[in-house]
Amino acid sequence: MIQLIQASTYFQVVSLAAMVDAGLLPEAERRVLVLANGSQMPEITTPLRGNPGFEALAARFDDVVDLGELLWPRRPGQFNPRNEELPLFEKLLRHRWDLGAGQVSLVLESIQVNPAQALARIFFDAPISVHSDGLMSYGPTRNKLSVQMTQRLRETIHIDLVPGLEPMLLLEAPVQRKVLRLEPLAAVFAELAAAAGPAGLDLPQGAALVVGQYLGSLGILDTARELELHHHMLLAAREAGAGSVVFKPHPSAGTTAALQLRARAESLGLEFRILHTDLLAETVITLMSPLVVISCFSTALISAKYMLGTPVIAVGTGDLLQELSPYQNSNRIPVSIVDALLVQELATPAEAGPDDELTPLLRAVAYCMQYRNLPGLREDAAAFLESNYSSFAAHFKRRRLAALDLPPTWAHPSRANRSRVWGRSIKRRALRVGSRSLEKLARTLQETSSRVSR
Template sequence: MIALIQASTYFQVVSLAAMADAGLLPPADRRILVLANGSQMPEITTALPDYPGFAALAARFDGVVDLADLLWPRRCGQFNPRGEELALFEKLLRHRWNLGSEQVSLVLESIQVNPAQALARIFFDAPISVHSDGLMSYGPTRNKLPLHMLQRLRETIHIDLVPGLEPMLLLEHPVQRKVLKLESLAAIFSELAAAVDPASLNLPQDGALVVGQYLGSLGILDTAKELELHQGMLLAARDAGARSVVFKPHPSSGPTAALQLRARAESLGLDFQILQTDLLAETVITLMKPLAVISCFSTALLSAKNMLGVPVIAVGTSELLQELSPYQNSNRIPLSIVHAQLVQGVSSPAASDSVDELTPLLRAVAYCMQYQNLPELRDEAAEFLSVNYLRFEQHFKRRRIAALELPPSWAHPRRSGRVIPGAAFGRKIQRRVLRLSSRSLAKVARTLQETSTRVSR
């Protein structure tokens, strides 16, 4: 058995190495790491094999292949072979990756999109495991998966970023859940940090680390609002007592935003350093031991807090919960987790001294996001909202709960004293069915009448 293990980001390579060390990857005679660069601009970003420490991480596997090199100039996300091409691509990949005729298993990420789906279609009889490195695994599956994939799903492997929280990815399908404990991941980051000379980064003492997010490219915020969000992070750093700020921009962001932030930091009396490095935020945190890590809803906030024990500050989550559109945006669950835990003080499910409030909150949000795929969560969502809406109303949009006819009814937006017409999906469908039934009955009545007339004649 040969396991093809797909990774599209450097963080995934790190997490897969930790999964290999922890014995969580499916058994195989050979494990081949399949690089599938998921960058929107791979031509101007660092190639995965060029990241610091990559060779040591890749040594956990029996081989490394690069799907991006094979597909160039097309990107990995554009890999969508036609049905009649699948057998041809299987022969090509088996030849180029030296797979021979051996049975293949797949360990994929982002199972709802290509290239993961393309690989699952090409190796049509391979059992499938799904790995996840971030907060999105706690959210619901975005799209319905085809039957030929559902029948082969075996398990998910996720990082325990929120201790004790059960993922909702593939909740609608019976799969085994494997959990990578944070101690195993922390060991990998310690290994990576040990290979770096701290002096080469010139990191300040008693400084705050601001982790930038590239929300403009995703259409979540415009450029002005994104800059305002990052400026809010500088204010949070000053209020936390930091005298200097290290800004780690998102790899896909341009230099303009960072230069504008420098001017703002200087006006606040803060020393400002732009950290241009391919090191992951967790490696920088391990080396820097900052006064605080500040971001919006970056995964680094929870890995810093729960894995590295560093104070964290979330900025702008309340506003972004309402800005995020459409409601089913995959970033909603990560955003809700960060806001609930770091702003509202909701404990992780594993906390022994408190009631688990996070799980029912996220299940209610998940139902509102994907009500068609998760109808079994409706009663839970209704019960949660009827009791907890006032406390957690920022996580829900009033139009959404009105459209789904969820409580509390007094929170539904109204126009001229009436609920917005056409908002309730169920009633709309019911009216259509009734109209069709009325037309059908009228047609039957006319036919019977014409038949009766002919018989009487």
């Protein structure tokens, strides 16, 4: 059987290579790596094929194809064929990717959205495995999947980023869980670091590494507040004893923010270097052995701590837990994980054993996020909140608890506050409805005027 393996980021290509090395992917006669660049601005970011070390990673697969090149100028995330187009696209992909007429199997990521869903719809009878590379796999499924797709799900394959923590992705489906341990992944990063060599980057030893996150693109923070967040990261670096800082900006971030941050660093007496490289943060950490890695809720914090054994500092997670909106924002679980582990200093499930607090916390958060899809978690969530709300209040919003009638009732907003909130919500909805009504009236008047003029 031919296996199509979709990857939308370079980190996924690395993790898939480690999964091949560890023998975790389903058996297949031929493995085809399908590149589907998930960047919001693929035109100005490095193509997946252009990343350093790609050829060595690609050698683990039989073929490499690029869905983005085939769909251009449409981006992979916009690929959403109509039902009547599915047979046509199946013929096209089988022809262009030399798949023949036999059955294929799929190894997809982000099964809730396109292009993963589009590929699953095109190959309508293919068994599906879901791979996940980051912290979002520990969160609940964002959208309810169709019965036809759920019946084809076979397994999930996730990285054991938080040792011992079970993912909640596809918790509602009867899937087998496969775990990629950190050792095979660390070996792949060591391979990439050896190929890159330290001389090319001339990285300072003993500096703090600040990993930037482009939160503006997510609509979470505006530019000014994002700059302040990075400023607090510089303060954390100085407090940790660093005299110099290497700043690795997000690939989608502009140069202005980094230059502003340089001025902030110099005012704090810190040497500052902007690191422009396509190397992943984990490869950079392997090369430079930083004094400390600092970020907000980047996956690099968790992989640095548990995979590479590097000290880490998380900055701004408490504020971000309150800023995320709506409550079911898929970034909430990653932020909660980083805050719980690195700020509240909870032990991982592997370390805590029967005293594990992280798992019940995240299951309570997941229920509040996706209560319709996960009704079976209500009882456990209520019990956790009844006993532990005071210690973990930052992870929950009082209005959400009130709306779901969850304990503790003393934390629910007062009736007056709720009335004001609901009043504002009703007013916003009325304005939206009114706007749509005015637009409809304007179109009607325009059509009538056109008919009269004729």
